[in-house]
Amino acid sequence: MITRAELQLLRSLSDKRHREELGLFAVEGEKIVAELLAAGHPFEKIYGTGAWKGKKTHEIAEQEMARASHFPTPSPVLAVGRIRRDALSPGELDSGLTLALDGVQDPGNVGTMLRIADWFGIDRVILSPECADLHSQKVIQASMGSFARVRAVVTALGAALAGIRAPIIGCALEGRDVHRIAGIADAVIVIGSEGRGLSGEVGRLLAYSVTIPRRGAAESLNAAVAAAIVCDNLRRGASG
Amino acid sequence: MITRAELQLLRSLSDKRHREELGLFAVEGEKIVAELLAAGHPFEKIYGTGAWKGKKTHEIAEQEMARASHFPTPSPVLAVGRIRRDALSPGELDSGLTLALDGVQDPGNVGTMLRIADWFGIDRVILSPECADLHSQKVIQASMGSFARVRAVVTALGAALAGIRAPIIGCALEGRDVHRIAGIADAVIVIGSEGRGLSGEVGRLLAYSVTIPRRGAAESLNAAVAAAIVCDNLRRGASG
Numbered sequence: 462m463i464t465r466a467e468l469q470l471l472r473s474l475s476d477k478r479h480r481e482e483l484g485l486f487a488v489e490g491e492k493i494v495a496e497l498l499a500a501g502h503p504f505e506k507i508y509g510t511g512a513w514k515g516k517k518t519h520e521i522a523e524q525e526m527a528r529a530s531h532f533p534t535p536s537p538v539l540a541v542g543r544i545r546r547d548a549l550s551p552g553e554l555d556s557g558l559t560l561a562l563d564g565v566q567d568p569g570n571v572g573t574m575l576r577i578a579d580w581f582g583i584d585r586v587i588l589s590p591e592c593a594d595l596h597s598q599k600v601i602q603a604s605m606g607s608f609a610r611v612r613a614v615v616t617a618l619g620a621a622l623a624g625i626r627a628p629i630i631g632c633a634l635e636g637r638d639v640h641r642i643a644g645i646a647d648a649v650i651v652i653g654s655e656g657r658g659l660s661g662e663v664g665r666l667l668a669y670s671v672t673i674p675r676r677g678a679a680e681s682l683n684a685a686v687a688a689a690i691v692c693d694n695l696r697r698g699a700s701g
Numbered sequence: 702m703i704t705r706a707e708l709q710l711l712r713s714l715s716d717k718r719h720r721e722e723l724g725l726f727a728v729e730g731e732k733i734v735a736e737l738l739a740a741g742h743p744f745e746k747i748y749g750t751g752a753w754k755g756k757k758t759h760e761i762a763e764q765e766m767a768r769a770s771h772f773p774t775p776s777p778v779l780a781v782g783r784i785r786r787d788a789l790s791p792g793e794l795d796s797g798l799t800l801a802l803d804g805v806q807d808p809g810n811v812g813t814m815l816r817i818a819d820w821f822g823i824d825r826v827i828l829s830p831e832c833a834d835l836h837s838q839k840v841i842q843a844s845m846g847s848f849a850r851v852r853a854v855v856t857a858l859g860a861a862l863a864g865i866r867a868p869i870i871g872c873a874l875e876g877r878d879v880h881r882i883a884g885i886a887d888a889v890i891v892i893g894s895e896g897r898g899l900s901g902e903v904g905r906l907l908a909y910s911v912t913i914p915r916r917g918a919a920e921s922l923n924a925a926v927a928a929a930i931v932c933d934n935l936r937r938g939a940s941g
Contacts, residue, residue, distance in 0.1 A: 500918075569809070573923050573926065576919050576922065576923065577919075577922065577926060578917070579917045579918055579919035580913075580915050580916075580917055580919040580921075580922050581915070581916050581917060582915075582916030582917035583917070605919070605920070605921070606919075606920070607918075607919050610917070610918050610919075639933075640937055673820075673933060674936065675820050675821070675822075676820070676821050676822030676936055677818070677819045677820055677821060677822035677823070677850070678740075678819055678847075678850050679816050679817075679819035679820040679845070679846075679847050679850075680845070680846070681820075681845070682816065682817065682820055682929065683813050683816065683925070685923070685926060686813065686817060686925060686926055686929040689922070689926040689929060689930055690929055690930055690933045693879075693913060693930045693933070693934075694933075696914065696916055697880055
């Protein structure tokens with residue numbers, strides 16, 4: 462049994478503004494909640510109906526879940542976590558590999574890129590405030606649990622990238638062959654929005670761009686697909 | 702002005718069964734229809750409202766479009782095409798590169814893989830009948846126009862792949878390093894469903910599997926992302 466006010470609070474977390482105000486986010490769905498729990502994510506509360514066999518802190522009735530849920534067909538579990546507002550440490554971007562998302566608005570792409578960063582052991586993902594919200598259901602769900610494992614920082618990219626020591630590398634239709642970047646250990650790879658490319662502020666900071674050689678006629682590749690190919694090529698040196 | 706029966710027919714094309722019966726499909730949206738027209742796709746009919754400035758064969762009122770459309774917010778254009786029921790030629794899979802989709806049910810992934818095949822100049826895509834419908838709005842939209850350029854054949858994979866001369870290569874968590882397949886000119890790359898992997902019938906036909914070296918903790922990569930990395934590695938030999 463939970464109060465009406467609590468149900469309203471849970472339901473309000475489908476809205477970014479409410480998430481920001483409350484400092485909380487909600488994620489629903491058996492598969493994704495199980496993945497986040499397996500990755501050790503420290504949820505504040507886990508509401509589960511009788512059908513949810515995983516860890517829970519609050520047992521609630523199906524009718525209550527239907528009222529709390531953001532879904533037309535509620536899942537048996539809804540977990541509430543605290544929004545992470547990590548900041549970059551001074552000099553953090555100087556070493557290691559960073560994936561920087563510049564205005565990537567599609568939540569599926571943002572989540573998929575967290576998963577890619579996790580697979581390739583990229584040190585961190587930084588996101589401009591214009592990106593799809595890191596704490597939205599769709600981003601977390603598309604990340605397949607990588608949300609819990611990847612260091613992700615939302616920050617104004619122009620300020621964060623200015624003056625860093627690592628090269629800032631764009632991904633574009635014209636540039637150096639991506640097959641020649643194997644083994645670079647310190648870099649920031651910037652991925653822009655598919656429709657609008659990089660913001661001017663970030664574009665001016667690029668050391669150079671890389672391009673994925675094309676053999677056919679497609680005009681472009683999906684942003685997450687391009688990011689993955691760049692990561693595979695960067696990691697190539699390490700694997701021989 | 703179009704008849705009520707015609708409006709009903711257009712609306713019915715959101716359903717795969719109706720598409721199959723009528724041999725027709727519909728695609729809506731200014732961007733995707735413009736891309737398909739630019740790629741030379743031979744539509745049977747193009748219904749446009751006054752707001753659609755591209756090629757049209759039938760001018761219709763906004764209220765009519767609202768009734769024909771599959772979208773809650775109709776676009777100013779709806780194009781109708783004839784379903785392609787291409788078959789493989791004898792020996793076709795023996796040479797060149799084929800991307801074979803085995804039960805890939807997510808339409809976004811299927812469309813993205815058409816786009817990837819188009820980018821990398823893959824000779825053809827073959828899809829098992831269990832894949833998301835090639836002629837659905839979501840698949841065509843995610844292909845970003847590549848639907849019109851890529852040869853795509855729906856076929857039972859077990860029968861199509863049995864006895865071919867080109868090696869059949871899977872993509873799995875264990876296998877040969879994908880970084881060592883550069884320059885293979887004739888092959889079938891099989892991509893399975895993210896959840897269920899390859900069907901048993903196809904799995905038994907594999908010459909070997911390749912794997913994308915992992916440095917981090919993600920359990921897997923998105924199917925389209927994996928396909929793109931395999932294609933980039935296959936095409937590497939050709940680019941130096």
